[in-house]
Amino acid sequence: MIKRALKNINLLHSFECAARHQSYSKAAAELCISQAAVSQQMRQLEENLTIQLFLRKGKSMLLTQQGKTLLSGTQQAFKVLEESINKITVEEIAGSLTISSTQAFTTLWLMPKLSKFSALYPDINIRVMSSPQFEDLKEQHIDLAIRFGPRVKENTDTSLNCEYFGEDPVYPVCSAALAKSINFKAPKDLLKTWLVSLDNPGCYDWPSWFEYTNTQGYQNHQQWTEVHSTDMALNAVLNGHGFTLAARYLIIEQLKSGQLVMPVNIPHPNVVKRYFVYDENSAKIARLNIFIQWLTQEMNSTN
């Protein structure tokens, strides 16, 4: 009896779920298997134990007294197991985290604010990697990737968490000095100066903005400057070199100080969505959650 039941403890795991929900289909959803599988597992378990655990009442499966006893026991046992596994696999809060994101984000947002995080959590060391691509988290030993774009979710491996944490519009921006020397009132006025674009802009490209604003003749524009990342583009623009397209969160401070302006205040048709990508089963999950929480709050308070 006991030997038979302990031969397949996984049935007990499914049992705990079905018993808690008093519903096979809810258990199925939680366990990510089909209702039929749950039903068959429960039948198997009842056969193994030669007792009845559930009583069907309409749409739900009420527990027999024996079922209730077993629920209590399984919950206690799995709690012990969970805590035990936690203890050996989950690292303490103190330790290191490796963060990967775009060069623009790391340079313009993260590095300037990192001292705030470190002041709050001096026991957490942050290592920052910038990359324009979606690298493999496991291969590169990355704990958290902060990614931007419209297809992050689709391009993220299903074994990883992909958490949306906000979005920003993209605007054409130039230096205040340039805006004083040239009268920029309409989208077509931008064609009077240099336009700084990224070599890989994705969907946040100038042609899309010009199309969206119904601007003619941009195809004949000659003054293009191509750079590798938004921080480089902004560096050029801050020094009076035309316009670039930038997500608002990246330039909040420069807009406030008046270094950068948006004379043509029409956003790009594509917004920049932001995502955290990490493994929820990471041993560093406790540390990760702290960083993610901090970053989310920081982003919200500066937006």
Place this chain on the structure above:
Amino acid sequence: MIKRALKNINLLHSFECAARHQSYSKAAAELCISQAAVSQQMRQLEENLTIQLFLRKGKSMLLTQQGKTLLSGTQQAFKVLEESINKITVEEIAGSLTISSTQAFTTLWLMPKLSKFSALYPDINIRVMSSPQFEDLKEQHIDLAIRFGPRVKENTDTSLNCEYFGEDPVYPVCSAALAKSINFKAPKDLLKTWLVSLDNPGCYDWPSWFEYTNTQGYQNHQQWTEVHSTDMALNAVLNGHGFTLAARYLIIEQLKSGQLVMPVNIPHPNVVKRYFVYDENSAKIARLNIFIQWLTQEMNSTN
């Protein structure tokens, strides 16, 4: 991490065993699987948890600190599970038991002694069934079968326990009165009277005894009486009707009281081996163990 580990708790069961033994091959023996399976399971578990649980030291697998922590946790959790399952599946000592055995045993041994058992354990009800065959325990709702013969083990389903509990010689016996009226000194003298045989004697038949004793002419013997069970045979014999072959444990009391005698004290070549047949996973195991223990002691004390 945790989710991954809890997806296959059976690995943790094997772990507890391997960790306790600090040996994969010992764990394999206990779990009745191959050493290679254990090795692969432990590798899988270490991968799932992304930690090292064992350190190989020659012929044994020492535990890492993490392995020790997990051993402690798994032992605790499985203890809780075991107790929980026990509580819902194992019946109390009080209750009923259904015992099946031959008619001879039930009539001649068990029924006369049952009051002794009931005096000791008034909360246990015994239901007795007699049958000459090996019935299916589960089908007939038999909790314990007491069986005799040379091939009980081979004829018992492997899912059941088959416990040998002793053996007895078989002798030709007759009434004291008959022994006084006819001089029985040698095996051939038995041919002067009726011989009571069973319709299904198995290997405990008269021809085997006569061959064993080198007795000539038994094939021409005309005074045969055929009955269905040993208790019927003994009933006839007690009333002066010739000889029958009987296992000693069945006639102990009648030998002591002088009702039956063994004038030719040569045992049958085949002894009667006794077995308990039951399901060790039975919910009534607690009760069964009590009965089995009592019967074993009772049999030993009267033999």
Place this chain on the structure above:
DNA sequence: TACCACTATAAGCTGTGCTTATAATATGAG
């Protein structure tokens, strides 16, 4: 009665969990 939201069951498929065979490893003895 019909409808609905669930559970139960049957049949089929595939990948998990074993097996066997053999390689690799650690240890001790000579």
Place this chain on the structure above:
DNA sequence: CTCATATTATAAGCACAGCTTATAGTGGTA
């Protein structure tokens, strides 16, 4: 040092456990 031994590790193969889909069955409600 070599060799033997008793273990664990690994690879390849197989079959059946554990799922799936499809559909039947059930209980409750209007």
